[in-house]
Amino acid sequence: MRTVEETCRRISGLDRAAMQRAQDRLDMLTKPRGSLGRLEELAVQFAGILKSLPRECKEKVIFTLAADHGVAVEGVSAYPQEVTGQMVLNFLRGGAAINVLARSVGARVVVVDMGVKAAVAPKSRRLCRRRIAAGTANFLQQPAMSRPQAVQAVAAGIDLVQTEVQRQGISVAAIGEMGIGNTTAASAVVAALTGTSPAAVTGSGTGVDKAGLQRKCVVIETALARHAPDARDAFDVLSKVGGFEIGGMAGIILGAAASRIPVVLDGFIAGAAALIACRLAPAARDFLIAAHCSVEPGHVLVLEKLGTRPLLDLQLRLGEGTGAALALPLLDASVRILNEMASFHTAGVSPAK
Amino acid sequence: MRTVEETCRRISGLDRAAMQRAQDRLDMLTKPRGSLGRLEELAVQFAGILKSLPRECKEKVIFTLAADHGVAVEGVSAYPQEVTGQMVLNFLRGGAAINVLARSVGARVVVVDMGVKAAVAPKSRRLCRRRIAAGTANFLQQPAMSRPQAVQAVAAGIDLVQTEVQRQGISVAAIGEMGIGNTTAASAVVAALTGTSPAAVTGSGTGVDKAGLQRKCVVIETALARHAPDARDAFDVLSKVGGFEIGGMAGIILGAAASRIPVVLDGFIAGAAALIACRLAPAARDFLIAAHCSVEPGHVLVLEKLGTRPLLDLQLRLGEGTGAALALPLLDASVRILNEMASFHTAGVSPAK
Numbered sequence: 001m002r003t004v005e006e007t008c009r010r011i012s013g014l015d016r017a018a019m020q021r022a023q024d025r026l027d028m029l030t031k032p033r034g035s036l037g038r039l040e041e042l043a044v045q046f047a048g049i050l051k052s053l054p055r056e057c058k059e060k061v062i063f064t065l066a067a068d069h070g071v072a073v074e075g076v077s078a079y080p081q082e083v084t085g086q087m088v089l090n091f092l093r094g095g096a097a098i099n100v101l102a103r104s105v106g107a108r109v110v111v112v113d114m115g116v117k118a119a120v121a122p123k124s125r126r127l128c129r130r131r132i133a134a135g136t137a138n139f140l141q142q143p144a145m146s147r148p149q150a151v152q153a154v155a156a157g158i159d160l161v162q163t164e165v166q167r168q169g170i171s172v173a174a175i176g177e178m179g180i181g182n183t184t185a186a187s188a189v190v191a192a193l194t195g196t197s198p199a200a201v202t203g204s205g206t207g208v209d210k211a212g213l214q215r216k217c218v219v220i221e222t223a224l225a226r227h228a229p230d231a232r233d234a235f236d237v238l239s240k241v242g243g244f245e246i247g248g249m250a251g252i253i254l255g256a257a258a259s260r261i262p263v264v265l266d267g268f269i270a271g272a273a274a275l276i277a278c279r280l281a282p283a284a285r286d287f288l289i290a291a292h293c294s295v296e297p298g299h300v301l302v303l304e305k306l307g308t309r310p311l312l313d314l315q316l317r318l319g320e321g322t323g324a325a326l327a328l329p330l331l332d333a334s335v336r337i338l339n340e341m342a343s344f345h346t347a348g349v350s351p352a353k
Numbered sequence: 354m355r356t357v358e359e360t361c362r363r364i365s366g367l368d369r370a371a372m373q374r375a376q377d378r379l380d381m382l383t384k385p386r387g388s389l390g391r392l393e394e395l396a397v398q399f400a401g402i403l404k405s406l407p408r409e410c411k412e413k414v415i416f417t418l419a420a421d422h423g424v425a426v427e428g429v430s431a432y433p434q435e436v437t438g439q440m441v442l443n444f445l446r447g448g449a450a451i452n453v454l455a456r457s458v459g460a461r462v463v464v465v466d467m468g469v470k471a472a473v474a475p476k477s478r479r480l481c482r483r484r485i486a487a488g489t490a491n492f493l494q495q496p497a498m499s500r501p502q503a504v505q506a507v508a509a510g511i512d513l514v515q516t517e518v519q520r521q522g523i524s525v526a527a528i529g530e531m532g533i534g535n536t537t538a539a540s541a542v543v544a545a546l547t548g549t550s551p552a553a554v555t556g557s558g559t560g561v562d563k564a565g566l567q568r569k570c571v572v573i574e575t576a577l578a579r580h581a582p583d584a585r586d587a588f589d590v591l592s593k594v595g596g597f598e599i600g601g602m603a604g605i606i607l608g609a610a611a612s613r614i615p616v617v618l619d620g621f622i623a624g625a626a627a628l629i630a631c632r633l634a635p636a637a638r639d640f641l642i643a644a645h646c647s648v649e650p651g652h653v654l655v656l657e658k659l660g661t662r663p664l665l666d667l668q669l670r671l672g673e674g675t676g677a678a679l680a681l682p683l684l685d686a687s688v689r690i691l692n693e694m695a696s697f698h699t700a701g702v703s704p705a706k
Contacts, residue, residue, distance in 0.1 A: 038667040341448060
């Protein structure tokens with residue numbers, strides 16, 4: 001718990017002076033003021049995070065966290081539980097969507113086992129092992145994990161950031177996940193933290209049918225009534241209805257914010273993790289960039305609560321960090337605009353009348 | 354006129370069989386069906402355009418067309434007219450936003466003088482010279498150009514595509530523009546072609562003030578009443594209230610469609626050009642990809658009429674092709690997904706229950 005508390009204490013908001021310098025620079029460049037819209041906002045936010053003008057955005061790291069969910073036995077997913085471990089192997093071999101998109105945008109993928117049921121790829125050196133347990137418990141029956149496990153999951157995320165910072169550095173972190181059943185956990189977390197009815201924030205995930213969607217809602221409603229998680233206590237919510245990868249992603253956000261690194265959120269489940277992180281350290285919000293709005297109905301609410309607006313409108317519902325990967329070129333572009341464009345003065349272009 | 358007519362006749366719709374093959378391939382890959390949303394749609398559209406599965410998207414060409422507008426003397430822009438030529442020099446030196454973003458996404462920029470008032474950079478080899486005249490006439494007083502000039506502008510665009518196809522090839526074309534006063538021309542074109550009131554499709558462009566916006570609306574209303582362009586006749590509309598770069602962009606769309614190359618549209622002005630192209634050859638619509646929705650109020654209507662939906666939500670209003678440039682990595686990503694992802698079978702991942 002000390003790691004988490006100390007990390008949260010190190011998080012402070014954006015540096016307004018650096019943001020002003022970035023804005024002043026943008027306003028000198030050969031374009032109408034503000035005409036690059038949210039690309040300019042990204043550059044200004046990045047400056048506020050770094051406390052200086054960003055020079056490059058080279059080290060793009062996508063953390064893809066995998067874990068299993070005991071609640072999967074309730075038939076809340078279109079896929080069998082063994083798919084989580086199979087997909088981890090696919091990540092390690094480079095054949096999944098996140099691998100393809102990471103290559104496409106020049107990012108590296110850090111694959112993390114936060115608690116896949118069947119331990120996978122025992123010999124792979126490329127797998128980060130942060131297993132909290134062999135999947136969570138079925139939260140319809142009992143809390144998904146103990147409170148110490150919830151703290152441990154968040155601390156593991158913090159440690160993942162520190163390890164990568166020391167290894168190769170991180171210009172920007174992106175977070176995504178894999179875990180059969182994890183939209184059920186994310187919906188429960190979001191409903192609990194925001195006091196919203198489960199039906200309003202629960203969708204068909206990777207494609208469960210109508211009956212499955214109804215089961216999902218009933219499972220979440222029953223679990224919330226049974227465990228009565230305390231919305232003010234992020235660890236209570238995470239332990240009762242969360243998941244190890246959700247805790248891990250919350251930890252990555254906290255670790256990145258403490259190290260003044262921007263974090264690009266993928267979809268709904270990463271959003272649930274962001275709500276947990278911001279409950280632990282509200283200033284972490286300033287470090288978040290929402291990549292896209294997924295088709296999960298609860299995602300709109302999550303983005304609203306986080307005060308962020310998505311950059312892409314692509315109707316994604318895959319996870320793994322795929323949406324976050326697709327948004328990384330925009331952050332790159334914003335930094336290049338700040339550094340490479342000519343000013344009205346140097347280019348000899350007349351300013352506005 | 355023969356060039357334009359022949360080009361239009363060569364344009365046919367998407368190849369449904371190739372689209373089905375792309376969809377079948379996507380459905381075998383290790384992801385829930387359809388979960389990559391509009392990225393999958395892009396891959397399928399691309400297959401329909403190519404009549405085969407796209408293998409790569411390497412040759413990205415951004416055409417940035419510049420021209421001046423006689424109507425600028427009516428005080429419809431926040432910038433003086435000489436900025437058009439100054440910005441062309443900036444494009445050639447690589448200091449403008451479009452140069453920076455093109456480098457960022459691995460595209461090349463083809464800078465075209467379609468009719469800048471003061472002839473620029475007489476010695477530059479990198480400038481494509483397709484000058485129709487030294488700017489259009491002030492369409493408040495007289496038609497912007499003659500009908501033969503309108504045809505010549507569209508034919509120039511067709512020729513630009515052919516030249517680039519022969520030189521280095523084009524996997525995807527993107528179109529953008531530079532021309533002080535050209536949101537006024539674009540608003541007039543859109544109002545005329547769609548039968549919408551000018552007030553509903555006219556915005557503040559690069560940042561004209563409230564009085565300037567009102568002047569813009571009055572200028573457009575007066576010009577449309579005076580010239581009464583025939584909405585069914587694209588060349589009549591283009592010649593009476595259009596611009597050389599608008600005609601050129603329409604030609605690029607037609608030329609690209611005839612060569613079965615997808616075209617990424619930038620903002621409102623490129624959208625006006627697309628409406629002209631689709632009036633000349635309705636099947637050209639299938640080749641269009643809308644990059645973003647700009648803050649110009651008429652852009653929503655244009656995208657609706659074109660039946661396209663923007664990929665990015667970035668509040669851009671710069672032009673030059675900047676929004677189109679930012680969307681190119683998404684097309685790249687869609688092609689890579691089709692080619693590089695593992696299938697359920699090869700990865701040993703269990704399919705949906």
